[in-house]
Amino acid sequence: MRHAERAAELGRSVARTGAVTAKIPELAKVDAGAFGFSVATVEGTELGVGDSDVQFSLQSITKLFALVALLQIEPTAWEHVGWAPTELGYGSVTELERAAGRPRNPFVNAGALIVTDRLLRHTGSAVGRVSTLLRELSGDSATHSDAAVAASEAAADHRNRALAHVLAEHGRLLNPVEDVLGEYYAQCAITGSVLGLARGARFLADRRLHRLVLDSDNIRRINAVLLTSGMYGAAGDIAYRIGLPAKSGVGGGILAALPGVGTVCAWSPPLDLEGNSVGGVAALEHFARTSGWSVF
Numbered sequence: 001m002r003h004a005e006r007a008a009e010l011g012r013s014v015a016r017t018g019a020v021t022a023k024i025p026e027l028a029k030v031d032a033g034a035f036g037f038s039v040a041t042v043e044g045t046e047l048g049v050g051d052s053d054v055q056f057s058l059q060s061i062t063k064l065f066a067l068v069a070l071l072q073i074e075p076t077a078w079e080h081v082g083w084a085p086t087e088l089g090y091g092s093v094t095e096l097e098r099a100a101g102r103p104r105n106p107f108v109n110a111g112a113l114i115v116t117d118r119l120l121r122h123t124g125s126a127v128g129r130v131s132t133l134l135r136e137l138s139g140d141s142a143t144h145s146d147a148a149v150a151a152s153e154a155a156a157d158h159r160n161r162a163l164a165h166v167l168a169e170h171g172r173l174l175n176p177v178e179d180v181l182g183e184y185y186a187q188c189a190i191t192g193s194v195l196g197l198a199r200g201a202r203f204l205a206d207r208r209l210h211r212l213v214l215d216s217d218n219i220r221r222i223n224a225v226l227l228t229s230g231m232y233g234a235a236g237d238i239a240y241r242i243g244l245p246a247k248s249g250v251g252g253g254i255l256a257a258l259p260g261v262g263t264v265c266a267w268s269p270p271l272d273l274e275g276n277s278v279g280g281v282a283a284l285e286h287f288a289r290t291s292g293w294s295v296f
Helices: 002-017 025-029 059-073 093-098 109-123 126-138 147-156 159-169 177-188 194-200 207-213 216-229 232-241 278-291
Strands: 036-041 046-050 246-248 253-258 262-267
Touching: 002 036, 002 046, 002 262, 002 278, 025 147, 036 194, 036 278, 046 194, 059 109, 059 126, 059 177, 059 216, 059 246, 059 253, 093 159, 109 126, 109 159, 109 177, 126 177, 126 194, 147 177, 159 177, 194 253, 194 262, 207 216, 216 232, 216 246, 232 278, 253 278, 262 278
Parallel strands: none
Antiparallel strands: 036 046, 036 262, 246 253, 253 262
């Protein structure tokens, strides 16, 4: 508990050096001083510090759960989204064009659009399936898609529209562009708490849960891609500083896992230049160092 409390204290103090995202106007209204930190171990121990039960916008963290939901239905979906790190950025149109519309991995925006598109075709509602999966795994009944945040992103976004049209031009989408985008915005607007996320992602660390969520081979692959591609353009820096597979979102959340040990989640809205939570990264770095959590 002392490691988590000290990590949260440090993260909260560092957070003031960042800035809340301006890309989604609705998220600019979030309290910059909010801070939550939570740990869940494979033994079943859970702890939360600060705003650990407060709902926040998960944004790109939902890409992880959307991928899990798709792989449950379509285990070979990797062939459509790839698994290599991006060379030009998570929103690069150029990189997508060079690859004839095949995304580098499921966590860049083009890859996430493919995942949402295929999940929409399989289930009829990608956001519905992801929301249900999150509620099932976390036990958090408050998890929902925030319509105001989705509408705000839809009104301000241009990059994902460009990516979706490039995907469609190369025959990579199964559904109309506007349908895919609508589902994607609603998916990114799903809410959760750090306590619920740490609990809900425990399957990444606990082999006993694999058969209940996803097969072991796919979970191993997901953890590998989280380590190389889960933190936007800072994946290498995060591997060096923290040493854990992790996924972040511009809502200020960061979720990380240590296979065989547990999961940890931080939320602090102010971001750095890469789009990752300044306080969250600092808190996770301190926690990983003092608790000995690292895959290396």
